[in-house]
Amino acid sequence: MRGNAIRDASGFKFEDFTNQVQFAQLSRAYNREAIKSLPTVDASWAGKPVDILFAATVVNGSLQDAAALALKQEAR
Template sequence: MSLLSCASLLLTACTVVDLDAEGKPIIPPDPDAKASYSNQTPQQVVAQSWDSKVMASAHSQALDWGGLLEKSRSLTPGKSLSVFVKASGEVTAVNRVSEREQNLAMTINGQPVSVQLGPVVRSNAIRDAAGFNFEEFTNQVQFAQLTKALNRQAVKQLPPVDASWQGKTVEALMAVTVRQDGVQEAVALSLKPEAP
């Protein structure tokens, strides 16, 4: 085999790689690689997954209130679980906890429930109910930032809530964290007052 044909064979076996603006090779993603959000900002993760992962799961997997209580009773003491829940109940109060925190006090199946409305929400319930895993992220900081980004997105979806809601029956889609002794946190994903 001539030197020219050897060189020709080597060149046909090579893959040409594009270079970025700094002259570094742009390596295409491995199609067999494990899914990862580590190279995305929390806002990008939320934009990409809000409808397909969060809301789709919330609508398809939401428990009713009785199912939630049954799940909570099956937990071992000290353990918690975050799930999506769809329930309706009467609004007993709209509370402004601070300048940045508001909640809706509801009675669902005779049980008082405080549903966080934001703008600041202190809960991992949405992230955990939607099934985001720590292993998909770079570190704990990025995982915590995702929680905040998801909570901000949830608050954006909500209608304005004021004192006129008191006494109304509201259908709520929520991410809820429960322990054996009951509901620890509830975050609203959607709220719809029922027609009188």
């Protein structure tokens, strides 16, 4: 997973950190944890409804970045 949507949705600002490296490390840490909680999506999910919780970065009304936080296959 790449991007900064989870970090950005959490409300952290660059000014909260000593430098850019620490700010980037926070994104990577959040992304690693998010991946651990996601189920494996395979062909059995095709055509089935899914509940998705995601973090998104929207700039000037345009979606810039999104990251899944939770996925759950709905029962039919």
